[in-house]
Amino acid sequence: MTSGPDRDQARDLRALRREADHVALDGHATTSARPTHRIIATHLWTMLRHLGFTDGRVLAVGDGAATLLGLPHNDDTSPLSVVADVPAAHAPSSQLSVQVRTPKAHERFDVVICSLPYNDVRLQDPEHVVLRRAVQAQLAVTMQRLTRPGGYAALLASHDLMDHPFPETRRHLHLGADLLGAVRLPAGALRRLPGLDLPTDLLVLQRRPDRASTRSQEFERTTTIHVDGRDVEINTYFENHADQVLGAVGADPLAWGPAAITVSATPDRLDRDLAEALGNVTTHALRTGLTYTPHATGVEPEQPSVADLTRRHHRREAPTPSRPHLRRADSHTGLEP
Numbered sequence: 001m002t003s004g005p006d007r008d009q010a011r012d013l014r015a016l017r018r019e020a021d022h023v024a025l026d027g028h029a030t031t032s033a034r035p036t037h038r039i040i041a042t043h044l045w046t047m048l049r050h051l052g053f054t055d056g057r058v059l060a061v062g063d064g065a066a067t068l069l070g071l072p073h074n075d076d077t078s079p080l081s082v083v084a085d086v087p088a089a090h091a092p093s094s095q096l097s098v099q100v101r102t103p104k105a106h107e108r109f110d111v112v113i114c115s116l117p118y119n120d121v122r123l124q125d126p127e128h129v130v131l132r133r134a135v136q137a138q139l140a141v142t143m144q145r146l147t148r149p150g151g152y153a154a155l156l157a158s159h160d161l162m163d164h165p166f167p168e169t170r171r172h173l174h175l176g177a178d179l180l181g182a183v184r185l186p187a188g189a190l191r192r193l194p195g196l197d198l199p200t201d202l203l204v205l206q207r208r209p210d211r212a213s214t215r216s217q218e219f220e221r222t223t224t225i226h227v228d229g230r231d232v233e234i235n236t237y238f239e240n241h242a243d244q245v246l247g248a249v250g251a252d253p254l255a256w257g258p259a260a261i262t263v264s265a266t267p268d269r270l271d272r273d274l275a276e277a278l279g280n281v282t283t284h285a286l287r288t289g290l291t292y293t294p295h296a297t298g299v300e301p302e303q304p305s306v307a308d309l310t311r312r313h314h315r316r317e318a319p320t321p322s323r324p325h326l327r328r329a330d331s332h333t334g335l336e337p
Contacts, residue, residue, distance in 0.1 A: 017124035024121050024195030028063075033120070033190040037064035039271050040202065044154055045070055047204070047278045048111065051152070051285055052292035055088045056110030059103055059146060061139075062156070063115040071098065083109075108148035110295060115156040116140060120190040122198040126257065129160075136161055137169040144177050149209040150293025153177065159184065159199040162235040163261060167220045177205040178216035180290050181281030183274060184238055186247035186265035199263045204281055206290050215288050227251050230259040243280065246273040 060069040060082045069082055084098040103109070116136040123129045140155055147153045161169060162182065173179075181204055187197040208214065219237040228251035238245050247265030254260055265273070285291060 014125065018128075020124045020195065021121075021128050024123070024193075025118065027193045027196055028118055028121050028191065031191050031193060031196070033064055034067050036185075036190045036270065037067040037115075039274060040156070041068050041070050043275050043278045044068070044113070044202075046275075047282050048152065048292070050282045051290075052294075053111060053152070055086055056151075056295060058084045058086050058111045058113065059107075059109040060084070061103075061112070061114040061143065062117065063119075065113075065115070068113045068115065068156075069098075086111075103146055107146065108151075109146055110148060110151045112143050112147045112151070112153040114139065114143045114153070116158070116161070119156050119158045119200050120188075120196050120198050121158075122187075122195050122252075124254075132158065133160060133164065137172075140169060141172050144173055144205060144207060147177070147205075147207040148295060149207050150295070151207050152180075152292065153203075153205045153207065155201075155203045155205070157201050157203060159201050159261060162201050162203070162219065162237070163222055163233050165222050165233050167222070170220045173205065174214070174216060174220055177207050178214055178290055179219045179237070180204040180206060180285045181217060181241075181278075182219070182237055182244060183277040183281070184245040184247075184263055185270070185274075186263040189246075189265075189267070189270055192267070197262075199261065202278075204278075206285075206292075209293075215290055217284070225249075227261075228259075232259050232261045234261055241280075244277050246270065246277060 058069060060066065062080060065080055065082045069084055071082070071084075079100045081102045082098055082100055083103065116139055118132055119136070121132075123132060136157055140157065140161065143153050143155060183202045185200045185202065187199050190196065190200060217237055218240075219235060221236045222233045223236050223239055224231050225234055225239065227249055230251040230253065232251050234249070245263055246269070247263040250262045250264060251259040252262040
């Protein structure tokens with residue numbers, strides 16, 4: 001049983017961690033990531049054009065939504081949810097027909113771009129980490145569901161969405177979408193402030209048409225690597241595609257739990273490195289046939305829920321029951337009087 005002084009010390013440590021988190025979260029809320037979001041938007045839209053997206057309805061959600069959509073704006077605030085009709089001639093910083101609103105549950109979009117909450121904040125309190133992970137997981141699956149079959153979802157997420165050893169969230173994403181590729185941004189790429197130095201991942205997924213076979217990159221599993229004298233978990237996608245990690249991999253010795261992965265790089269390389277990494281994603285998608293599928297005319301059928309997809313997945317994995325032997329009509333069963 002923990003003694004009184006030990007309990008007091010543990011309570012003090014928890015209070016310090018929570019205070020550090022509040023400072024970091026406040027810095028996240030009051031400091032704009034617009035310069036980096038503009039770089040991401042430029043190369044993301046270049047990739048989408050190369051993959052065949054010319055026009056359609058786009059949803060942008062989260063921190064920097066307007067910037068990631070390519071909208072011009074001069075202040076440091078941005079709406080958290082923007083719906084835009086993108087014409088064929090659209091380029092970043094051009095005018096669009098937009099609506100600042102939240103999406104409706106029945107809507108489906110050709111492209112969804114989402115910056116998941118607090119994806120660059122290096123949280124200290126374990127409860128805060130678990131809460132963010134749960135929120136990001138739910139929102140990631142929701143964004144995938146809001147993407148119509150054949151369309152794309154681009155997610156900016158904390159690295160632990162990919163690196164967490166339990167694959168449930170990634171498995172749910174894979175049930176309905178194929179991963180074209182991912183890019184791991186270095187720590188501090190979005191905001192160069194203490195506490196805002198968590199590596200951030202850009203995931204690009206294509207919503208898979210119902211009952212279509214997967215052509216996804218493998219991203220469900222993780223593996224353990226030894227770096228800086230410590231063991232850290234990393235997604236097998238990044239282990240097998242080191243060029244998609246924009247910097248040097250290191251270990252972040254957390255004050256609680258096992259060490260986590262971190263990535264360090266010089267800031268002036270981000271623009272060039274991101275262009276090259278998303279070019280790799282484009283090349284893979286073109287080679288494997290994961291190009292953009294234009295929206296078919298007519299009424300779109302209702303899409304299956306995550307629960308439906310999960311049940312279908314389990315049915316596919318279940319062994320086929322043996323069929324009863326069919327007796328001839330004139331054969332004897334042995335039960336006749």
